[in-house]
Amino acid sequence: MFLRNQWYCAALSHEVKAEPLGRIFLNEPVVMYRRVDGGLVALEDRCCHRRAPLSKGKVEGDRLRCGYHGFLYDASGSVVWVPGQDKVPPDARVRSYPVCEKNGFVWIWMGAKSLADPAKAPAFTWNDDPAWASWTDYLPIKANYLYVVDNLMDLSHVPFLHIKTIGSADDTEPTLKWERGPDWSRGTRAAYNLAPPLRWKMEGINHNIDQMKVMTFTPPANVLIDILTTDSGRKPGQTPLLEQRLIVLDSMTPETETSCHYFFGNCRNYKIDSMELTAMLHEQTVIAFNEDKDMLEAEQRIIDLDPTASQIDVMGDTGGLQSRRIVDRLLAEESGTRAAAE
Amino acid sequence: MYLRNHWYCAATSAELGPEKIARTFLDQPVLLGRGMDGKPEALEHRRRPVRSYPVCERHGFVWIWMGDPARANAARLPDFHWNDDPEWDSVCDRLPIAADYFLLVDNLMDLSHVSFLHANTIGSPDDRSPELSWDRGPDWVRGTRIMRNCRPTPRMQKEGIDFNIDRVQLMTYTPPANVVIDLVTTEAGRLPGAAGPHNEHIVILDSMTPETARSCHYFWASARNYRRNDPEFSEFIRRMTILAFNEDKDMLEAEQKIIDLDPSAPQIDVAGDAGGLQSRRVFARLLAEENARQAAE
Numbered sequence: 001m002f003l004r005n006q007w008y009c010a011a012l013s014h015e016v017k018a019e020p021l022g023r024i025f026l027n028e029p030v031v032m033y034r035r036v037d038g039g040l041v042a043l044e045d046r047c048c049h050r051r052a053p054l055s056k057g058k059v060e061g062d063r064l065r066c067g068y069h070g071f072l073y074d075a076s077g078s079v080v081w082v083p084g085q086d087k088v089p090p091d092a093r094v095r096s097y098p099v100c101e102k103n104g105f106v107w108i109w110m111g112a113k114s115l116a117d118p119a120k121a122p123a124f125t126w127n128d129d130p131a132w133a134s135w136t137d138y139l140p141i142k143a144n145y146l147y148v149v150d151n152l153m154d155l156s157h158v159p160f161l162h163i164k165t166i167g168s169a170d171d172t173e174p175t176l177k178w179e180r181g182p183d184w185s186r187g188t189r190a191a192y193n194l195a196p197p198l199r200w201k202m203e204g205i206n207h208n209i210d211q212m213k214v215m216t217f218t219p220p221a222n223v224l225i226d227i228l229t230t231d232s233g234r235k236p237g238q239t240p241l242l243e244q245r246l247i248v249l250d251s252m253t254p255e256t257e258t259s260c261h262y263f264f265g266n267c268r269n270y271k272i273d274s275m276e277l278t279a280m281l282h283e284q285t286v287i288a289f290n291e292d293k294d295m296l297e298a299e300q301r302i303i304d305l306d307p308t309a310s311q312i313d314v315m316g317d318t319g320g321l322q323s324r325r326i327v328d329r330l331l332a333e334e335s336g337t338r339a340a341a342e
Numbered sequence: 343m344y345l346r347n348h349w350y351c352a353a354t355s356a357e358l359g360p361e362k363i364a365r366t367f368l369d370q371p372v373l374l375g376r377g378m379d380g381k382p383e384a385l386e387h388r389r390r391p392v393r394s395y396p397v398c399e400r401h402g403f404v405w406i407w408m409g410d411p412a413r414a415n416a417a418r419l420p421d422f423h424w425n426d427d428p429e430w431d432s433v434c435d436r437l438p439i440a441a442d443y444f445l446l447v448d449n450l451m452d453l454s455h456v457s458f459l460h461a462n463t464i465g466s467p468d469d470r471s472p473e474l475s476w477d478r479g480p481d482w483v484r485g486t487r488i489m490r491n492c493r494p495t496p497r498m499q500k501e502g503i504d505f506n507i508d509r510v511q512l513m514t515y516t517p518p519a520n521v522v523i524d525l526v527t528t529e530a531g532r533l534p535g536a537a538g539p540h541n542e543h544i545v546i547l548d549s550m551t552p553e554t555a556r557s558c559h560y561f562w563a564s565a566r567n568y569r570r571n572d573p574e575f576s577e578f579i580r581r582m583t584i585l586a587f588n589e590d591k592d593m594l595e596a597e598q599k600i601i602d603l604d605p606s607a608p609q610i611d612v613a614g615d616a617g618g619l620q621s622r623r624v625f626a627r628l629l630a631e632e633n634a635r636q637a638a639e
Contacts (some may be wrong), residue, residue, distance in 0.1 A: 024603065027603060027604070028603075029600055029602075045600070046600050046607060048595060048608075048610050049609060049610060049611075049615075050445075050448065051600050051607060051609050052593055052596060053599075053600050054595070054596045054597050056592075056593060056596055065458070066456065067458060067593065068455050069459075069614070070457065070458040070459060082612050083454035084613045084614040085613045085614075089612065090611060127368065164531070272590060
């Protein structure tokens with residue numbers, strides 16, 4: 001079961017071009033492309049004729065032609081040409097999905113069209129703010145999307161899973177605080193006097209650091225992590241040697257129950273003109289997130305072996321559990337609304 | 343559900359030697375090989391006990407009978423004689439496809455896909471409004487498709503053909519899943535009874551054997567009666583056909599994946615689908631008959 005009346009991340013802006021891009025969201029095949037004016041189109045990726053994926057076809061101006069028998073679709077998903085006959089059957093069409101584009105991310109609405117309000121799509125403003133330097137990337141993960149939420153809301157995994165990249169071995173006794181609103185959940189995690197992780201050493205930072213991480217979940221599956229890194233032991237009012245703010249943008253979209261699309265960005269407000277630093281951060285983060293991918297996919301396989309096997313929760317799981325409670329509540333509300341409407 | 347009391351293509355003759363080949367037909371594991379006398383053999387591929395299946399070799403293909411052995415009758419083998427007829431030169435091969443074999447029947451009975459899917463190999467960009475007619479008998483379906491004044495296909499351009507063509511395609515389905523396509527190509531605009539410079543007659547023999555409900559063995563041959571005794575040209579035809587049929591494989595496997603995502607998703611039919619739909623109707627009738635017979639026994 002997935003939440004439907006939500007904006008889900010569908011792509012990074014630069015991924016969608018005047019050629020078809022096929023992805024599965026919430027078990028539904030979707031094809032995306034750009035019209036001549038640069039506007040986005042998202043259609044059901046299943047030809048209404050023989051169910052071939054339209055993403056194997058070609059964009060012709062504002063239209064999309066199926067690569068199998070040449071059925072030609074307009075940007076609204078209606079067929080305008082079929083082979084071998086003059087008349088197009090009246091029911092020859094595929095579903096179209098509302099899409100919008102904000103701050104370098106493309107968002108899709110998989111629910112009731114009348115409820116789609118682009119103003120409610122997440123605004124990852126840091127990603128195209130000139131005061132910040134950023135990059136974005138994408139990883140497909142063969143695991144349920146909420147495992148990625150668990151992972152991002154419980155950063156106690158960082159000193160273990162990411163010890164070769166972004167983790168510090170000292171980071172095992174943070175102070176942790178949790179807050180929640182009706183539609184969000186936030187954790188604040190402060191760690192002091194940590195030996196710099198390898199990635200910071202690569203930036204030339206060899207002294208110990210303090211780190212404050214604020215992890216904010218919003219449904220359906222966005223996690224924003226605001227990381228402030230300073231030199232450790234600084235007294236209040238003292239000028240820091242180091243003050244780095246890094247915002248990690250994460251948005252997970254279910255592909256199936258056991259696989260998801262992981263879109264992420266990384267924005268910083270220091271050394272924003274250093275292309276070298278951008279390249280290094282990009283490379284090291286992708287290495288670290290592949291460590292997550294590897295672990296989450298292994299976790300999914302073990303869960304699939306026996307989905308009834310029990311698990312225990314500890315303090316650090318609070319954020320993930322609260323986030324799951326929000327999704328569950330919204331799911332119940334959605335099915336309640338549907339039941340009332342029917 | 344499969345038809346059982348039919349001959350299914352199991353291998354090309356060239357594939358079978360003294361080494362055994364393990365292959366699955368209709369969800370059954372089978373071990374294929376040749377005996378001391380060179381005759382093909384097929385055994386159920388289990389630890390024990392094993393049963394043997396009737397097999398028959400004809401015209402360069404080995405056929406297996408997956409039903410009641412008492413009913414196996416070589417007279418019912420499909421006519422694929424073009425593959426070893428001394429008047430014809432033929433190339434043949436097998437392609438495994440991870441898709442329902444009937445998606446391939448649909449594909450072969452609706453050649454409107456050729457202009458799009460095979461635009462880089464065997465399709466003409468002008469093949470968009472052919473004349474189509476359909477015939478059917480109790481156990482066969484035939485489509486006649488006439489293309490006129492079309493630019494030559496990339497394959498023909500590679501042969502140096504730079505004039506427009508006319509082409510007649512006859513697609514004949516016989517159960518369980520054989521499709522023979524007869525292709526006659528001439529220079530465009532030839533009048534009835536007139537002679538002309540370009541005379542291509544190609545017969546494509548296709549036989550699809552289900553491996554599982556979602557995968558099949560695609561056996562094919564391409565026989566021709568022009569540019570004979572030209573091994574280089576045979577090799578060219580073989581390579582181009584493999585290229586084109588891999589375009590089908592790629593699309594059919596993608597189609598199967600989309601169908602599996604939601605098998606209940608509807609689809610619409612157009613005029614070009616008549617042959618595939620009629621073939622499915624022949625198949626469904628025979629399946630009902632076979633099931634009724636089995637229930638009676």
